[in-house]
Amino acid sequence: MATAQLKATARSADGTGAARKLRADGQVPGIIYGHGRSPQTLTINQREIERLLSQIASGSTVIELDVDGKMSRTLIREIQRHPVRRQLIHVDFQELVAGEKVTVHVPLRFTGVPDGVRNAGGILEETMHRVQIRVDPSLIPDRIEVDVTSLTIGHSLHVRDIKLPEGVATLDDKNATICVVTAPKAEVEATPAVVEGEAAAAPAEPELIRKPKAEEGEEEEK
Numbered sequence: 001m002a003t004a005q006l007k008a009t010a011r012s013a014d015g016t017g018a019a020r021k022l023r024a025d026g027q028v029p030g031i032i033y034g035h036g037r038s039p040q041t042l043t044i045n046q047r048e049i050e051r052l053l054s055q056i057a058s059g060s061t062v063i064e065l066d067v068d069g070k071m072s073r074t075l076i077r078e079i080q081r082h083p084v085r086r087q088l089i090h091v092d093f094q095e096l097v098a099g100e101k102v103t104v105h106v107p108l109r110f111t112g113v114p115d116g117v118r119n120a121g122g123i124l125e126e127t128m129h130r131v132q133i134r135v136d137p138s139l140i141p142d143r144i145e146v147d148v149t150s151l152t153i154g155h156s157l158h159v160r161d162i163k164l165p166e167g168v169a170t171l172d173d174k175n176a177t178i179c180v181v182t183a184p185k186a187e188v189e190a191t192p193a194v195v196e197g198e199a200a201a202a203p204a205e206p207e208l209i210r211k212p213k214a215e216e217g218e219e220e221e222k
Helices: 016-024 046-053 185-201 213-221
Strands: 003-010 027-034 037-045 062-067 070-081 088-095 102-111 123-126 130-135 144-147 156-158 177-182
Touching (some): 016 088, 046 088
Antiparallel strands (some): 027 037, 062 070, 070 088, 102 130
């Protein structure tokens, strides 16, 4: 389980004007909520949280949030940014409760070199990069590894093939494809290239729009 630390302070001033002033002062407004507690508004240093977000997988890292000296284990549930400037606007934290499962997205990490890539020049296409899981907060994995060594050309792996750690259940469609080994592009393009060559060598005869004059005269004589 990946963890990180962050400091915050409680705030009492709400509203658009107060939030705008916070951002102008290099702070980011936030909120912490969870089972059995009332939502509490927060102020977080913008540099500190930007640095943190650049180093972690925000959706699956447990944040040990220090709010005025009181520690809470949390998950970041929503990050709002300005659509143009990409400045942080607001961050939501969910407090974690021991024994109460949570839903998170965890990245997939593909390991090994597929047989179809190593021996046949194929290409490994990753169609999913993360999965949604249901798990106790104490068991959240940093990532889920998927061994692709045995994959040959034309074969794929699906969500049902993932070996999940104990206590972890996936919520994604079990038949969803997570990766596939495809044939080399040169092989795929060979057939259309031959067809085009044949077409160029033997162009189709132009369609006859009207009869030649000689044929028209012969019909008149008849």
